[in-house]
Amino acid sequence: MNYELEQYVLHHSEPEGDYLYRLYRATNIHTIHGRMASGHLQGRLLKMFVMMQRPQYILEVGTFSGYSAICMAEGLKEVAAHSTNNGKQARGGEACPAAKGVPRLFTFEINDEMEDFTRPWIENSPVADFIDFRIGDAMTEAPKLGVKFDMAFVDGDKRNYVEMYEMVLPLMNPGGIILADNTLWDGHVVDPAYRHDQQTQGIRQFNDHIREDERVEKVILPMRDGLTIIRVKPRTE
Numbered sequence: 356m357n358y359e360l361e362q363y364v365l366h367h368s369e370p371e372g373d374y375l376y377r378l379y380r381a382t383n384i385h386t387i388h389g390r391m392a393s394g395h396l397q398g399r400l401l402k403m404f405v406m407m408q409r410p411q412y413i414l415e416v417g418t419f420s421g422y423s424a425i426c427m428a429e430g431l432k433e434v435a436a437h438s439t440n441n442g443k444q445a446r447g448g449e450a451c452p453a454a455k456g457v458p459r460l461f462t463f464e465i466n467d468e469m470e471d472f473t474r475p476w477i478e479n480s481p482v483a484d485f486i487d488f489r490i491g492d493a494m495t496e497a498p499k500l501g502v503k504f505d506m507a508f509v510d511g512d513k514r515n516y517v518e519m520y521e522m523v524l525p526l527m528n529p530g531g532i533i534l535a536d537n538t539l540w541d542g543h544v545v546d547p548a549y550r551h552d553q554q555t556q557g558i559r560q561f562n563d564h565i566r567e568d569e570r571v572e573k574v575i576l577p578m579r580d581g582l583t584i585i586r587v588k589p590r591t592e
């Protein structure tokens with residue numbers, strides 16, 4: 356998308372708000388790979404997904420600076436504010452151990468050097484109560500939570516996307532939504548020049564794996580760097 360069209364799209368979508376605008380700027384000033392943050396359009400889409408899915412629990416693999424986490428937590432806050440039954444069972448019918456509490460996003464960041472930057476942005480945000488930010492490897496730590504999720508945002512190491520997906524899938528409630536980011540990898544997935552690049556290989560393997568996986572329905576949204584929407588089929592489908 357060219358710059359003019361991108362500005363048009365942003366201008367006709369929900370604004371990101373001052374706090375996220377400042378976080379995105381700070382992310383790009385103070386971190387090396389600032390572009391990894393979701394940004395305005397994808398952030399609004401993540402919030403929209405949360406408001407449509409109304410999850411009790413969300414899992415995020417890869418917090419980075421906290422941009423996407425705050426967007427999803429904004430959705431949780433909105434849902435909680437308009438929910439008449441906060442003590443309901445988790446969507447999908449499976450009772451969660453803490454289902455009577457506020458909805459929550461569990462977000463993992465493996466790089467402990469990000470903590471000094473990210474934690475204050477999360478804790479000073481208006482949605483801090485909805486976020487449980489943990490430094491650690493989601494691959495080993497997420498299954499230990501003992502929680503079933505209604506939504507997951509997979510945005511970790513592209514080389515391990517298949518393994519990451521296979522870790523997340525058993526943690527999902529039926530009908531849950533997994534969003535996987537960067538699944539077109541700047542178009543490299545169809546560029547033979549990148550066939551030896553490990554991250555491109557990881558994404559290609561992931562896309563092939565998902566295509567063949569009959570446990571889920573899937574659609575790749577060709578926005579930004581590619582976002583795959585994966586719905587976990589209830590067992591009867």
Ligand SMILES: C[S@@+](CC[C@H](N)C(=O)[O-])C[C@H]1O[C@@H](n2cnc3c(N)ncnc32)[C@H](O)[C@@H]1O
Pocket residue numbers: 391392393394416417418419420421422423424463464465466469491492493494510511512
């Ligand atoms: C693309 S960035 C995340 C961006 C963020 N989700 C957003 O949209 O604003 C990917 C992050 O995932 C982290 N990461 C990679 N593998 C991980 C894992 N197994 N567990 C937790 N974090 C991981 C990386 O350190 C990096 O900070």
